[in-house]
Amino acid sequence: MEGFPILSLMLLVPLVGAVLCMFVNASTARWVALIATLIDLVLGISLWLNFDIGGAQWQFTERANLFAGFEYALGIDGIALMLIMLSVFLMPICILASWTSVTKRVGEYMAAFLVMELLMIGVFAAQDILLFYIFFEAGLIPMYLIIGIWGGDDRIYASFKFFLYTLLGSVVMLIAMLWMIQEAGTSSIPVLLQYDFPPEAQTWLWLAFFASFAVKMPMWPVHTWLPAAHVQAPTAGSVILAGVLLKLGGYGFIRFSLPMFPEASAQFVWLVFGLSMIAVVVTSLIALVQHDMKKLIAYSSVAHMAIVTAGLFAFNSQGIEGAMVMMLSHGLVSGALFLCVGVIYDRLHTREIARYGGLATNMPRYALFFLLFTMASIGLPGTSGFVAEFISLAGIYQMSSTTTFVLTTGIILGAGYMLYLYRRVVFGEQKNADAAAMPDMNAREWLMLAPVAAAVLWMGVYPESFLAPMRSDIAAIEARIARATPAGDAQLEAGAPRDHAANYMAGEHGSGHGAEGEHGAAEEGGSEGAEH
Template sequence: MIDAGYPILSSLIFFPLLMCLVLAFVRSDELVRVITLAASVAEVLLALPLFGFDPAQGFQFVEQLTWVPQWGLSYYLGVDGISLLMVMLTVGILPLCVLCSWTYIGKRIKEFHICLLLMTAACIGVFCALDFVLFYVFWEAMLVPMYLLIAVWGGPERRYASIKFFLYTLAGSTLLLVAMVAFFRAGGTFSIPELMERSYSFRFQFWAFLAMALAFAIKVPMFPFHTWLPAAHVQAPSAGSVILASVLLKMGTYGFLRFCLPLTPAASAYFAPVMIAFAIASIIYGGFVALGQSDIKKLIAYSSVGHMGFAMLGIFLFNQRGVEGTLLVMLNHGIVTGALFMMIGLIYERSHSREITANQGLGKFLPAYMGFWGLFALSSFGFPGLNSFVGEAAVMTGAFQHSWLVGALVVPGAMLAAAYMLRLSLRMAWGGPASPAGKGWRDMNSREWVYLAPLAVLTIWLGVAPGMVLRTIDPAIERLLADFQAKSQAVVAQVEEIDRPLPMELAVVEIDKAGATGAPLAD
């Protein structure tokens, strides 16, 4: 691990907040854009020491400072192989959001860019927090700037979409607060690593899992809690949709990996069949609904329901390939779907419409645009050689290791993704009749090349050579699954010893050294 000589994680959180104060005293809209872009690039530079992360170790770049000693609160930050990728994705997406909104936002420019910086700080805090209360503070803080991005700079139905987003996520946050208090009373600390070292009764895990799972499932969002997502995506400005798809949706799956599996392993195993069923429902439902959309942005929004269904499925397979696939899907979905939302904003600036019929037959007039679109669309449905294929293939491998039935049920979801993305892309490229106005549209300018090219490079690179990512996440996954198995077995042993009937049958999945699932152990 590299010693950068400064608190890296705190710098990543508080530097955007400092720049918000600077922007408050700037009056020129153009200068606001320039300062925010410079700040976002500086944020990337501040994150470079994270490349010195040592996968063999646990939490690194740790910062801990007593906060409220009477209540056992501390300012406690750190990253491991699970959170590192999400931090880097959040940092990397910020300058691209600034660039893609350079001419798109026409009102309250200063406030818009302040919201982008606040969102970045809160999201990084969520992925770095190792104190439960600190995590909850960042989790709640993220709601306000996202709500404002939709409510102030959104489309015609922005009020409905913003209120729906806020109410859904606030309801989930209330359940998370209940779980946090329960863990403090049971474990006597808010420190997440210390809570992970403790064991809890199955009855406690049962209710704690339900509270946390509902909170995180809303954030994913998982079927049937997904209805806020299409409304939020369609009404949000391009940068808001990018942050929502690339970062916010990952908080739900991250919560399952960080809290549910380590803290409530027996309950996670017990509820695994239900979670797998909902994940498969998300994959298939998201695909079918996306197939019937005429609004490009709404189609991509529903595709996110399906993609995040793959991520959820991988978690509850409890094997190495499944969890690997989850983290890869989280990363690659952030790259590819973020790029697609940027491209939707790009074409909206020209056509002022998100309908497929108003944006078809563009292959002759916008060849560079359709080239980028084709690359990201192919990746979105898992074309071999591109990044999304790696994650979805890993999840499907884990699904067949778990059960041939689960694997077979996932296949239609992959086929639906190909159907709706190819249908959309073919109509945009060669559909007819082409929009007459399209003949006068200019192809991509240099600014648009700058913010799409890095995502295109990552799409190809992570598809051809995902080894660096796998080396980073594999040790953390192995530790997570080993701890999950040990704690699950301990709960079974306690239940057998006290011979006390449980409210439901307890099933714990046994994991072998290779990560494949074995037969369930029944109480």
């Protein structure tokens, strides 16, 4: 299908915006960035509206043989569509979040964000494995600059850690990609998805990809760059980091690791489940003792991402669908939580939880939004978090009930740290006079948070809108990995029917009358109960 090159246009708009931003003054740069991201949002919506659900797997494909060694090939399936929507939806909000808080080098800041948007759309739309890698890895440059130039006090350490950690993770994947291209004779992702690599090679390839995606995800124990980066990044940087960049790891697993290396994926289920279980419990416990709001949310991200990885490797469509919804939901919710932190950070310039308190009194509207996103993060029914956790845990349960058990304790812990955070910041007495004097949200902040709140509720009440475009693609992945699906730990089988109930006692009729009150419930359904 060669139609209007809408994907290229979506890449071009932020590029033009970024170049413009470099040459204009601060206030013009803000408007240019906002308009460019809004145009991309409109293009994204038209992409979604024109997406033919149940149609061809790859839609809006474009192809141009521009480079040596790889092709400029774009195209999306439902999974990529949803993640592109997430990116273009969050971008204008990020620009708004930085409207007043960023005052130095505004043009370059906005340019960095627009380049970031270009690269994120590119990652999800790339249909050539090397093109994917270029977009995937190029994101390091703007993010490094965003953290390093506009970040907090310890920004240099954080930016170096972010850059080198993620680079080291990715380079080995590049070697694996080159090997795959040589083996399969093509760099086209749709073709590679159908290629069966020998199982021995898959093990190594899987590990190479895992090294990259696990760092990006981030999975325990390679998550340590994330809290550092989040804490130091400006608010909008955190939103993009949590909202979209963390999804690159999950997208990588779903696009490459699972369908390209099914045997190896099955072989390493124990590893993924083990790391996910540790991550959920350990990072939730760490989050409980944080004094820094952003750090707390960063650790909660690691815990949520662990549910994503476990869901992806559940080898069934519920697990993968749940993981996808979790990624979308987490993108919205944690992005919104960072925005909430940003709202009060802009007023008091501290992320220290103890410096706040009793905000419900002077900022009631803010308290309401913050409550909604806290509940969504915990997974309260009616919010997107519930849908995400329920579907993914239902999927994981089919594979491993132990893992599900441990992951569910993580949800309880999650409720613990989020409610504890909320209590300390919003409830209680107003200990600090300056915090008590903060004004409630202004129109710009309404404009940032209200759309996210609406999306969270939409996804919570009617997730079908988001699941429908992805369904056939996830089914295709499930079919692809079916041959390698490992056996789950709960082997349910229908037993032979028994003549009597388990508590049937022959020849003791009437002797148990004294205890009848206690046994009543058990006996009622049993065959013995019928004899009374």
